[in-house]
Amino acid sequence: MNDLQAILDLSSSWHKHLCPRQVLGARLGLAGAAALGLAIPQRDKRLLALVETDGCFASGVEAATGCSMHHRTMRLEDYGKIGVTFVDVKTGTAVRLSPQLDVRQKALDYAPEEKKHYFAQLIGYQRMPDAELLTIQPVRLTTPVAKIVSRPVVRVNCAACGEEIINEREVMHDGQIYCQSCAHDAYYQADVLLFQPLNIAS
Ligand SMILES: [Zn+2]
Ligand SMILES: [Zn+2]
Structure with a gap:
């Protein structure tokens, strides 16, 4: 076409x-x-x-x-x-x-x-x-294009926020794995939490 x-x-x-x-x-x-x-x-x-x-x-x-x-x-x-x-x-x-x-x-x-x-x-x-x-x-x-494309099966968790990171987008710092928003300035700033799921201790 x-x-x-x-x-x-x-x-x-x-x-x-x-x-x-x-x-x-x-x-x-x-x-x-x-x-x-x-x-x-x-x-x-x-x-x-x-x-x-x-x-x-x-x-x-x-x-x-x-x-x-x-x-x-x-x-x-x-x-x-x-x-x-x-x-x-x-x-x-x-x-x-x-x-x-x-x-x-x-x-x-x-x-x-x-x-x-x-x-x-x-x-x-x-x-x-x-x-x-x-x-x-x-x-x-x-x-390198292989790094851009990455491997979809890879999954790790951020040492600071605990959230899962896919596609090898993590950052290593002092031997620890971090997500990009914890490692650098994020594109957002966290505000007051409006809602917290009940199963997470405050
Ligand atoms: Zn248009
Ligand atoms: Zn994080």
């Missing part, structure tokens, strides 16, 4: 709208998989997508490639950018794709019948050849 229209139908069905970011996600997904020589939408877990923003762009990537959070084949590196790195998990080969810097302006030439920029981009991004639309950069991951 490398038919762009079918991909966009799928992506827009998750949003009740189609927008330029979904088109970019789909186009980058198609080009990235082609650059790695992998068939999409994938039926296995060989292709890993590291998306640099969430929302509609990630939907386009997912609809094109089959990479998804729920299959552990999509991860968010939240840079707030329209960019994605595709990794062949089997070989470690990785390519980062992003739109060319002047793509918004160039899109207008590909949809001259559309007077509003938004719609010209929506249509233009579908029509532009890859060479006009995107850049593909071979990259090397700073974390």
